[in-house]
Amino acid sequence: MAVCIAVIAKENYPLYIRSTPTEDELKFHYMVHTSLDVVDEKISAMGKALVDQRELYLGLLYPTEDYKVYGYVTNSKVKFVMVVDSSNTALRDNEIRSMFRKLHNSYTDVMCNPFYNPGDRIQSRAFDNMVTSMMIQVC
Amino acid sequence: MEGLTLSDAEQKYYSDLFSYCDIESTKKVVVNGRVLELFRAAQLPNDVVLQIMELCGATRLGYFGRSQFYIALKLVAVAQSGFPLRVESINTVKDLPLPRFVASKNEQESRHTASYSSDSESQGSYSGVIPPPPGRGQVKKGPGSHDVVQPRPSADQQEPASPVVSPQQSPPTSPHTWRKHSRHPSGGNSERPLTGPGPFWSPFGDAQPGSSAGDAVWSGHSPPPPQENWVSFADTPPTSTLLTMHPASVQDQTTVRTVASATTANEIRRQSSSCDDPWKITDEQRQYYVNQFTTIQPDLNGFIPGSAAKEFFTKSKLPILELSHIWELSDFDKDGALTLDEFCAAFHLVVARKNGYDLPEKLPESLMPKLIDLEDSADVGDQPGEVGYSGSPAEAPPSKSPSMPSLNQTWPELNQSSEDTAIVHPVPIRMTPSKIHMQEMELKRTSSDHTNPTSPLLVKTSDLSEESKINSSVKFPSGNTVDGYSSSDSFPSDPEQIGSSVTRQRSHSGASPDNTAPPPPPPRPQPSHSRSSSLDMNRTFAVTTGQQQAGVVAHPPAVPPRPQPSQAPGPSVHRPVDADGLITHTSTSPQQIPEQPNFADFSQFEVFAASNVTEEQDSEAEKHPEVLPAEKASDPAGSLRVAQTDGKIEEKTAASVPANVSKGTTPLAPPPKPVRRRLKSEDELRPDVDEHTQKTGVLAAVLAPQPSIPRSVGKDKKAIQASIRRNKETNTVLARLNSELQQQLKDVLEERISLEVQLEQLRPFSHL
Numbered sequence: 001m002a003v004c005i006a007v008i009a010k011e012n013y014p015l016y017i018r019s020t021p022t023e024d025e026l027k028f029h030y031m032v033h034t035s036l037d038v039v040d041e042k043i044s045a046m047g048k049a050l051v052d053q054r055e056l057y058l059g060l061l062y063p064t065e066d067y068k069v070y071g072y073v074t075n076s077k078v079k080f081v082m083v084v085d086s087s088n089t090a091l092r093d094n095e096i097r098s099m100f101r102k103l104h105n106s107y108t109d110v111m112c113n114p115f116y117n118p119g120d121r122i123q124s125r126a127f128d129n130m131v132t133s134m135m136i137q138v139c
Numbered sequence: 140m141e142g143l144t145l146s147d148a149e150q151k152y153y154s155d156l157f158s159y160c161d162i163e164s165t166k167k168v169v170v171n172g173r174v175l176e177l178f179r180a181a182q183l184p185n186d187v188v189l190q191i192m193e194l195c196g197a198t199r200l201g202y203f204g205r206s207q208f209y210i211a212l213k214l215v216a217v218a219q220s221g222f223p224l225r226v227e228s229i230n231t232v233k234d235l236p237l238p239r240f241v242a243s244k245n246e247q248e249s250r251h252t253a254s255y256s257s258d259s260e261s262q263g264s265y266s267g268v269i270p271p272p273p274g275r276g277q278v279k280k281g282p283g284s285h286d287v288v289q290p291r292p293s294a295d296q297q298e299p300a301s302p303v304v305s306p307q308q309s310p311p312t313s314p315h316t317w318r319k320h321s322r323h324p325s326g327g328n329s330e331r332p333l334t335g336p337g338p339f340w341s342p343f344g345d346a347q348p349g350s351s352a353g354d355a356v357w358s359g360h361s362p363p364p365p366q367e368n369w370v371s372f373a374d375t376p377p378t379s380t381l382l383t384m385h386p387a388s389v390q391d392q393t394t395v396r397t398v399a400s401a402t403t404a405n406e407i408r409r410q411s412s413s414c415d416d417p418w419k420i421t422d423e424q425r426q427y428y429v430n431q432f433t434t435i436q437p438d439l440n441g442f443i444p445g446s447a448a449k450e451f452f453t454k455s456k457l458p459i460l461e462l463s464h465i466w467e468l469s470d471f472d473k474d475g476a477l478t479l480d481e482f483c484a485a486f487h488l489v490v491a492r493k494n495g496y497d498l499p500e501k502l503p504e505s506l507m508p509k510l511i512d513l514e515d516s517a518d519v520g521d522q523p524g525e526v527g528y529s530g531s532p533a534e535a536p537p538s539k540s541p542s543m544p545s546l547n548q549t550w551p552e553l554n555q556s557s558e559d560t561a562i563v564h565p566v567p568i569r570m571t572p573s574k575i576h577m578q579e580m581e582l583k584r585t586s587s588d589h590t591n592p593t594s595p596l597l598v599k600t601s602d603l604s605e606e607s608k609i610n611s612s613v614k615f616p617s618g619n620t621v622d623g624y625s626s627s628d629s630f631p632s633d634p635e636q637i638g639s640s641v642t643r644q645r646s647h648s649g650a651s652p653d654n655t656a657p658p659p660p661p662p663r664p665q666p667s668h669s670r671s672s673s674l675d676m677n678r679t680f681a682v683t684t685g686q687q688q689a690g691v692v693a694h695p696p697a698v699p700p701r702p703q704p705s706q707a708p709g710p711s712v713h714r715p716v717d718a719d720g721l722i723t724h725t726s727t728s729p730q731q732i733p734e735q736p737n738f739a740d741f742s743q744f745e746v747f748a749a750s751n752v753t754e755e756q757d758s759e760a761e762k763h764p765e766v767l768p769a770e771k772a773s774d775p776a777g778s779l780r781v782a783q784t785d786g787k788i789e790e791k792t793a794a795s796v797p798a799n800v801s802k803g804t805t806p807l808a809p810p811p812k813p814v815r816r817r818l819k820s821e822d823e824l825r826p827d828v829d830e831h832t833q834k835t836g837v838l839a840a841v842l843a844p845q846p847s848i849p850r851s852v853g854k855d856k857k858a859i860q861a862s863i864r865r866n867k868e869t870n871t872v873l874a875r876l877n878s879e880l881q882q883q884l885k886d887v888l889e890e891r892i893s894l895e896v897q898l899e900q901l902r903p904f905s906h907l
Contacts, residue, residue: 112445112475114446114449115462123460124464125500
């Protein structure tokens, strides 16, 4: 379903980017990059003290002709960005949320690995597998 | 296709092969390309291969399903043994050796025989040519059963590089042999052989580069390199021997597989144990691991924190990426710490890796941490795995999961589910939506007590439980929302209503949040009885349902005063002799508690039924008062009844019986008698009350028939329903009566008209 999934670190560099290989990956990279601005905007809009109330799921960041971009941010300002195909009509908000939740869980698993240094690129196979499963779900 | 019977060994072998070919992990269909390669490796002439394919039905179907694949394999074996290829031969040829697939290896050692021999010296035989590890081809991992495929002689723990080396391990040497013949070991895992290049032992110290390459190849479902190394089995041994699984006599068994791929530079040969499970940890190894564990963490039930584990395993000089992978595999419950079992698994994997084995994608079963007792949810210490959750590391019981913040949302559910079986105390829950109730529900939920908050849990007393349930389910007509202590304020208003008793129960259940048996009613009754002092709920419940009337009657003590005053209105009560009387009756009685009329009706109805219909009105009148006092419990029913009996009394609230009771005093002469009798019989509590008894008797009588006068709300409900039914019946009866009367009226009118006409006709004469 998702055509591109990216994990962005707090400093806005990518920890993990993966796209369906059929498409031009660079385009997705650009989309993710531009969506970061929207993410930041949403985060800051929440207000300073409202971190608690801030919901992790940001929702649709911006739609384009072919794609929709969804965002999710963790409490440590790690962002997950997901690009889905607009033609995929069956995707509901709940499904997107659940996908993000899975991403978050897998990310936490990666974090728990003592051999993973935060800030490194994510090379965990389990994470890869999970992302792959999300990306080819509906294809 | 004909049914195919496979021996166990064959079954395993075939399934192994199937999974090897099943690179897409579909489990249903194997990729044709793979299958073809496999068949080619069987060194059969092409036409034979085609014939096989045809026979097994693949060409017909266009794909290789599992059965087709198996049949094909069997046919390959048949062909290799020289038997003619025929469909029947798949079942008729006995003792067919396993099909052999030989990989064409580019290197010199291209042929390896995988055999699961039970002798360790097979390793020795390998000592021959040990190509420098780096040079070895890469390990190609077949998809699927990695763990199965990794034969690793348990003995093979190579020391030099790794801290653990079990003596038995034959030094990495060498696996190069590929013996074409058997070592059949013990059957090692027949399935393994084919599944692809087995792990290789890398000579100590080396491995890394090669292994990483191999790893890379291994880890993915990498498309088969141009050359596949097939493990060839020893052919001769009867399948049985071949396939006998050896119980973990690991040391003895070695399997050699080599996979050389033209592409990869590193090839490592390994000897793999041919035991059932190449990942099994031998005792020695385990002991060693445990020792190591204790050096880090003396408490065997404790955890090794991630950082300590990281340091420890970094010493093994494996690349971080691999260590990371090993960690992912072995930290079963994903908590960032290693229990003893997890540690052993991780250590084992490290050793394996150092010896050249490729890491599996999934944790081999033998390395999985033991499952903890489900009941032992408190036992965080050890076993991360739980039977229920095995295989799904992320869902490992959360028993220890300090460091999984993001999983917290899942933990609670897991906790709950895991503790589902471990519920130690019933938590009484009130059904009524009182605040207390909600709180207790919340408490329960948060305490991960996986009791369904909405389901009524045990309540202390059965009564209470019933009642509480009933309470919740029955919304008293009066709209009594007494939910418990919190709503005690409503109590005072309660008495009016039947609710009193119910209330009491409810309150009890409300107390249940403490998980203690709700305290016995005693305190409660006071408020509830304030008004319905006449209604001694305690007694009411104490007595049997049949004696509810008694209970109701118990009421009587309070009633007496009422009757006096009501005496006055009593006569007025009489008014209702006619159908309407009742209504007026009820309405007139001053003391009448609004709901009471219901009771009255109720009882009236009863009496109605009980006594002759003619009396109904009287009795109704009578009943009223009597019913009233007794009512409370039976309120709903009563009220219904009342409403029904005359169709008028609609108030079904908890009748203000008392008033009625007072009224009840009035009539009585005729009707009460039978009632009285009845009542008396039931009511031993009636202190005095003659009138009372009359009324109460009536009431009781009325109530008597209604056993449903409930000690509990539920019974009320039933009573209500029963009374509804009765009322309906009465309605129909009355309707019929009405129609008949109408008919009569019509007839009479017609007659009248005719008479008038006649008169008219006659009149003129008179005029004349």
